[in-house]
Amino acid sequence: MLTPRNEAELSGMIRSAPGPLAVGGGFTRGGVREGEPLSVAAMSGVVLYEPDALTLVARAGTPVAEVERVLGEAGQRLAFEPMDLRALLGTTGEPTLGGVIATNASGPRRVQSGAARDFLLGMRFVDGTGMAVSNGGRVMKNVTGLDLARLLAGSHGTLGVITEVALKVLPAPEATMTLSFQGHDPGKAVACMAAALGSPFEVTGAAHDAEAGVTRLRLEGFAQAVAVRAERLARKLSAWGAAEVSEGPGDWAAIRDVADFAGRAGDVWRLSVRPSRMAEALALAGGAQRLDWGGGRAWVLVPEGADLRGRLGPFGARAVLARASAETRAAFGTFPPEEPAVAMLSQRLRARFDPRGLFNPGLMAARAA
Amino acid sequence: MDMPAPSPAILARKGAIVDRLRAMLPPGHVIDDPAETRAYECDALTAYRCPPLCVVLPTSTEEVSAVMRLCHEERVPVVPRGAGTSLAGGSLPTADAVVLGVARMTRVLETSYEDRVIRVQTGRTNLSVSMEVEAEGFFYAPDPSSQLACAIAGNIAMNSGGAHCLKYGVTTNNLLGATVVLMDGTVVEICGPEAEALGLDLLGVVCGSEGQLGVVTEAWLRILPRPEGARPVMIAFDANETAGACVSAVIRAGLLPVAVEFMDRPCIVACEAFAKAGYPDCEALLIVEVEGSEAEIADQLSRITEIARTFQPLEIREARDSAEAARIWLGRKSAFGAMGQMADYICLDGTIPVSQLAPVLGRIGELAESYGLRVANVFHAGDGNMHPLILYDANAGEIDKAEALGADILRLCVEMGGCLTGEHGVGVEKRDLMETQFRADDLEAQMRVKDAFDPDWLLNPAKVFPLHVSASRRAAE
Numbered sequence: 001m002l003t004p005r006n007e008a009e010l011s012g013m014i015r016s017a018p019g020p021l022a023v024g025g026g027f028t029r030g031g032v033r034e035g036e037p038l039s040v041a042a043m044s045g046v047v048l049y050e051p052d053a054l055t056l057v058a059r060a061g062t063p064v065a066e067v068e069r070v071l072g073e074a075g076q077r078l079a080f081e082p083m084d085l086r087a088l089l090g091t092t093g094e095p096t097l098g099g100v101i102a103t104n105a106s107g108p109r110r111v112q113s114g115a116a117r118d119f120l121l122g123m124r125f126v127d128g129t130g131m132a133v134s135n136g137g138r139v140m141k142n143v144t145g146l147d148l149a150r151l152l153a154g155s156h157g158t159l160g161v162i163t164e165v166a167l168k169v170l171p172a173p174e175a176t177m178t179l180s181f182q183g184h185d186p187g188k189a190v191a192c193m194a195a196a197l198g199s200p201f202e203v204t205g206a207a208h209d210a211e212a213g214v215t216r217l218r219l220e221g222f223a224q225a226v227a228v229r230a231e232r233l234a235r236k237l238s239a240w241g242a243a244e245v246s247e248g249p250g251d252w253a254a255i256r257d258v259a260d261f262a263g264r265a266g267d268v269w270r271l272s273v274r275p276s277r278m279a280e281a282l283a284l285a286g287g288a289q290r291l292d293w294g295g296g297r298a299w300v301l302v303p304e305g306a307d308l309r310g311r312l313g314p315f316g317a318r319a320v321l322a323r324a325s326a327e328t329r330a331a332f333g334t335f336p337p338e339e340p341a342v343a344m345l346s347q348r349l350r351a352r353f354d355p356r357g358l359f360n361p362g363l364m365a366a367r368a369a
Numbered sequence: 370m371d372m373p374a375p376s377p378a379i380l381a382r383k384g385a386i387v388d389r390l391r392a393m394l395p396p397g398h399v400i401d402d403p404a405e406t407r408a409y410e411c412d413a414l415t416a417y418r419c420p421p422l423c424v425v426l427p428t429s430t431e432e433v434s435a436v437m438r439l440c441h442e443e444r445v446p447v448v449p450r451g452a453g454t455s456l457a458g459g460s461l462p463t464a465d466a467v468v469l470g471v472a473r474m475t476r477v478l479e480t481s482y483e484d485r486v487i488r489v490q491t492g493r494t495n496l497s498v499s500m501e502v503e504a505e506g507f508f509y510a511p512d513p514s515s516q517l518a519c520a521i522a523g524n525i526a527m528n529s530g531g532a533h534c535l536k537y538g539v540t541t542n543n544l545l546g547a548t549v550v551l552m553d554g555t556v557v558e559i560c561g562p563e564a565e566a567l568g569l570d571l572l573g574v575v576c577g578s579e580g581q582l583g584v585v586t587e588a589w590l591r592i593l594p595r596p597e598g599a600r601p602v603m604i605a606f607d608a609n610e611t612a613g614a615c616v617s618a619v620i621r622a623g624l625l626p627v628a629v630e631f632m633d634r635p636c637i638v639a640c641e642a643f644a645k646a647g648y649p650d651c652e653a654l655l656i657v658e659v660e661g662s663e664a665e666i667a668d669q670l671s672r673i674t675e676i677a678r679t680f681q682p683l684e685i686r687e688a689r690d691s692a693e694a695a696r697i698w699l700g701r702k703s704a705f706g707a708m709g710q711m712a713d714y715i716c717l718d719g720t721i722p723v724s725q726l727a728p729v730l731g732r733i734g735e736l737a738e739s740y741g742l743r744v745a746n747v748f749h750a751g752d753g754n755m756h757p758l759i760l761y762d763a764n765a766g767e768i769d770k771a772e773a774l775g776a777d778i779l780r781l782c783v784e785m786g787g788c789l790t791g792e793h794g795v796g797v798e799k800r801d802l803m804e805t806q807f808r809a810d811d812l813e814a815q816m817r818v819k820d821a822f823d824p825d826w827l828l829n830p831a832k833v834f835p836l837h838v839s840a841s842r843r844a845a846e
Contacts, residue, residue: 051620052617052618052620053617053723053753054620075623104565110564114542115565117573118538118541118542127814131814132810133810133811134808135811135814137788137806138786139721139722139753140534140535140720140751140752140753140791141534141720141753141754141792143527143528143577143790143791143794143795144803145795145806145807145815146577146581146818146819146833147528147541147577148814150541150570150574150576151574151818154570155569155570159569171623171624173623174623191483194482194484194485198482198483198507199594200594200596200597200662224664224668225661225662225664272563272564272567274484274486274561275483275484276481276483296484296563296564296565318563320567335568336567338567338568341551341555341556341557341558342557342558342559342568342571344555345571345821345822346569346571348822349818352817352820352821364568364569
């Protein structure tokens with residue numbers, strides 16, 4: 001395992017790499033990777049934290065837990081709620097901030113606050129030629145030059161090795177309340193969640209457990225305001241049943257981490273479909289289902305080796321394989337095929353940022369449709 | 370500011386190029402009469418002007434694609450244009466370029482309240498997107514001050530912000546998908562109403578690319594439920610440092626106002642003389658706006674004023690109703706008009722870490738004095754996006770001096786940990802300052818993205834990247 005301690009070492013390792021590198025942080029996302037493992041874990045630590053400016057800069061290998069601890073001490077947090085998928089995927093290791101950004105890992109709060117990439121202020125990375133690049137900065141608004149930081153976010157390490165990120169952070173709320181509705185099917189759940197998210201009450205989580213028929217909505221903020229909003233929201237949604245209201249963090253960490261599917265046999269797929277079509281997609285999918293993001297994301301547990309993309313028909317191109325055996329991954333590919341024009345642009349970008357094809361080959365570059 | 374000399378070969382072929390464009394578009398969509406192309410010789414950065422070869426005004430993605438394919442074939446540069454409100458010269462033509470304006474592409478293609486998205490042609494103005502969904506209680510969040518006139522196309526090109534981005538983010542946080550036409554005419558659908566990009570985040574790099582990568586003809590935008598209400602409080606201080614410290618304390622206390630506007634004395638004096646909003650005589654003024662239900666507004670405002678009191682403000686003025694709210698905003702909203710009446714001005718938009726507000730304002734004052742010019746500051750304090758307004762007299766030949774001061778102020782922003790532009794873009798205006806913020810390798814990486822999207826460097830060339838940095842790529846065409 002290559003463990004560079006700084007950018008200069010990393011550049012040298014990339015330049016002298018004889019072949020593919022499996023780029024990662026804590027390698028908690030699982031999956032089979034080709035090449036020599038290269039971890040950024042040794043490039044670790046918070047570089048700058050200004051709570052007054054809602055700004056945090058940290059090296060890519062910094063454990064997410066450390067970031068959350070530092071922010072928590074100042075009453076702040078990563079608002080995009082990065083998930084911890086170790087239990088679901090059966091992996092070990094320490095989730096890193098760089099890994100979170102490289103995979104754009106975003107939890108239930110995405111519906112209200114945005115994804116990891118939405119909080120990105122700047123980034124440093126080293127590309128496949130060993131060139132160190134700085135992009136963006138540490139300020140809240142910045143349109144100077146092309147936005148490479150966002151391009152690298154979610155690129156799964158295939159364009160460059162992220163070494164440092166600057167993020168906008170937000171205050172942690174004083175109070176959290178959850179409204180739960182029973183007896184929903186996915187169609188009813190999506191309609192209920194859409195009504196909630198279309199209200200002015202700033203719902204920060206909207207999820208549905210299709211096996212239990214439970215829909216959950218989260219409100220966060222100052223205690224008094226949250227209590228009033230919970231009451232008004234329950235009234236507004238009375239057509240979808242009586243809401244049970246509970247205080248405290250509730251089940252949102254488990255929803256975020258898809259904890260229900262941990263330890264249950266089968267493959268886990270992730271669907272990204274517009275909420276108004278999600279019930280239709282899920283009817284085709286079968287299996288055990290969990291909805292997040294107001295119905296914009298679904299996690300589906302199906303028997304091992306099942307061809308979910310095939311079953312999904314027109315929605316097949318919106319399915320990502322999250323947990324599967326090496327054989328299933330080889331058969332279906334982690335990511336769906338892309339539209340030819342998108343695939344062409346992605347291929348051209350990879351050819352320029354990683355001309356030798358060193359970084360996580362085959363992980364992302366799906367076959368063109 | 371230099372632009373490359375136009376290609377004599379293209380100028381010589383003008384008639385043939387215009388004829389080919391006319392043949393593929395409906396009548397009236399191609400403008401080549403010099404009297405009419407003059408209207409496109411500049412955008413809102415009026416210091417630089419050059420009429421283009423011709424102007425095309427397509428009405429559909431297919432027409433845009435056909436025009437681009439033809440221009441690519443003819444090796445003619447294309448300068449995309451939204452509503453022409455760029456303050457950075459993003460739409461400044463060269464004499465050998467075709468201006469491709471999307472102003473006639475204004476249709477709403479789809480609205481879904483269930484998915485909270487709207488799909489529009491990008492010539493539609495920013496404000497009219499919000500107006501389209503207003504009756505259902507929704508709005509489109511990014512609200513640049515030109516929102517009545519500016520087009521979504523330009524908002525996407527510049528990743529426009531606005532007064533409310535502390536809470537709602539900027540364009541890139543509210544853009545879900547785009548139809549992009551590449552220079553060779555290829556139409557690319559990037560993302561859409563689904564929440565997640567499954568491949569590389571191409572949308573993220575297209576947004577804010579200043580027309581370097583493609584022409585965005587249609588866009589999926591996120592619409593949000595309108596808050597029940599909003600109200601400002603105005604707080605006056607006797608020092609910039611105190612006002613800056615108050616902003617920090619408010620944010621530190623876990624409050625997230627929807628807007629925090631900061632005005633310094635020169636700006637307050639000018640606005641007061643112009644708009645007579647009844648602002649107090651003070652060194653620094655904050656306008657802090659919060660949103661929510663009546664009870665939530667009252668609660669947040671009381672928390673904010675409680676914090677503000679610990680900084681011994683000269684005055685705290687809470688809006689009790691919409692008339693008082695409008696009065697508090699009146700002076701701020703007329704700031705640019707007030708300056709325009711007093712003098713010519715250059716508006717900068719460098720961004721700094723909010724912790725550096727007071728020292729940066731001090732340094733700007735010193736720089737202004739050394740140049741013998743006045744600078745008024747009005748800015749979004751919550752996010753550190755400065756708007757120093759450099760006042761000068763064009764008739765007295767002060768433009769060069771004003772531009773030199775502007776460059777010094779932007780260098781200062783970078784030196785203090787900030788950037789050259791927070792929301793206006795680089796265009797031609799800040800192009801030659803890019804090397805103060807980026808090293809050669811940083812620019813090289815950005816140019817590689819352009820290489821991937823526009824290998825011949827025909828799309829909006831000679832912008833964003835300093836000419837000497839992009840020379841070999843542009844020459845290769």
